[in-house]
Amino acid sequence: MRANYIEEIKTWTEEFKFHADVSVRFSETDMYGHLNNTKVFAYFEYARIEYFKSLNRMEKWTGPQGDTIPVVADLQCDFVKQVFFDEQLKIYVKANSIGKSSVDLHYMAKNERDVVVFTGRGAMVQIDRKTGKPVPWTKEEHQLFMENN
């Protein structure tokens, strides 16, 4: 596996605790017969949001009173194995490193045979909805990400 964001594969894999379940929809396949590669990023988004919900961090970004929103700074995915229609995937998420107002999330997708089918990462920044400027995490949030890496 050549993904440059994985320092040491064994440790990297074992650090994941949280996952969200995704089932590959028919409409997400393409004429080559497998999961279209553009669709995995919607899985990452879904898993990331479930992860934030598990930390009770999502509500503040979607509620009507929210002043801040999370913005995706970058995204990447390395495709390891073909994925097919109706496969049940586990999309693992962890906070790999934490900045002042950003967090680097890593992803690992496994199929039902516990085989890694794709991996990925992406940085997110918390910004002020009006000014667009980065808003630092609170101490509590920093702590939360550290404990749930």
Place this chain on the structure above:
Amino acid sequence: MRANYIEEIKTWTEEFKFHADVSVRFSETDMYGHLNNTKVFAYFEYARIEYFKSLNRMEKWTGPQGDTIPVVADLQCDFVKQVFFDEQLKIYVKANSIGKSSVDLHYMAKNERDVVVFTGRGAMVQIDRKTGKPVPWTKEEHQLFMENN
């Protein structure tokens, strides 16, 4: 063709004037090798918006000062011929009938050989963004739809 919203096929077909061009993306195909049926509604949406833009009606619904938004009340599509990757489609739109605050839009998709590949329709209602109540068309709008059916 059995679509019940088409009274007389020749007249119905000839009434269309406006169309938007769409090219079938690879990511819109599925493992059966053709355009996935769920994707045509995004084509309808795109064509409908281009139609409204051609009438200078879209800006008031997407601009920051907009008080009203258009809401889709229903949608339907009848699939006539298989559509494949990279086909260049013309998506025709017309206002088939106009209500006080609604409009019944009809759609016809033709491929490069000028063959109808699918047809459809859907009612849209203009509502107040805050109250959710229907907002009647102005006389000018009524006129516009009548002339651009």
Place this chain on the structure above:
Amino acid sequence: MRANYIEEIKTWTEEFKFHADVSVRFSETDMYGHLNNTKVFAYFEYARIEYFKSLNRMEKWTGPQGDTIPVVADLQCDFVKQVFFDEQLKIYVKANSIGKSSVDLHYMAKNERDVVVFTGRGAMVQIDRKTGKPVPWTKEEHQLFMENN
């Protein structure tokens, strides 16, 4: 509710037995803040496939040895209530009527408060993968749909 495929709403509603669970993804919302109307058809597709799987009918259409495939003849949806990000929907499916080689599937989506948010229907035809001609249901399949309407 004005959907013309619903003869009598109480009976129609009560006849549904099967449902699939869907959670509204962030990437399925649009800039008006709710579920984009084009996305419900992917929910219908997912629920329909889960329904066929529950009847052990799906495998013959996706396996490598499959000679027949199901083709969507038409689709429609009536939007009853706004649906928002992260709502957990139940997508009910039933075989409302059965033809020689087709089946008319009806759909009903309910939110967590058991309120109907949209309804729909669509005919499917079983065709021969090579000739494209309709392939009649077996007696057993006919029976299955009848019992699981």
Place this chain on the structure above:
Amino acid sequence: MRANYIEEIKTWTEEFKFHADVSVRFSETDMYGHLNNTKVFAYFEYARIEYFKSLNRMEKWTGPQGDTIPVVADLQCDFVKQVFFDEQLKIYVKANSIGKSSVDLHYMAKNERDVVVFTGRGAMVQIDRKTGKPVPWTKEEHQLFMENN
């Protein structure tokens, strides 16, 4: 701009020759009001295919007689500026480097004011459809990519 695949921004930008036009669809926005970040990869796919078509390389991968298919090995995107509904984007593509049976494609998206809104890259490998093994480019193909970087 921090994307690590861009060695020197001025040269990198100037090397692009080919581009495909994309218009941001309403159904591709999300409730935060801008282009949903998962959608850019469908733009990359579309632009990449148009690029291959311009080199007459696409037909061999989608025609019925095709023995090889291109497989996406990895994908990444760096988001530079917010993108909104109805923006007309130019998605530039170039072959940044060429391997024996792979090619590293780079992407740059510009809006109507000629401002870079996102960049990206991704490796593609040509494989044998049946065995799944990499199939080397012909000399002619190698040449083509070199000339159209």
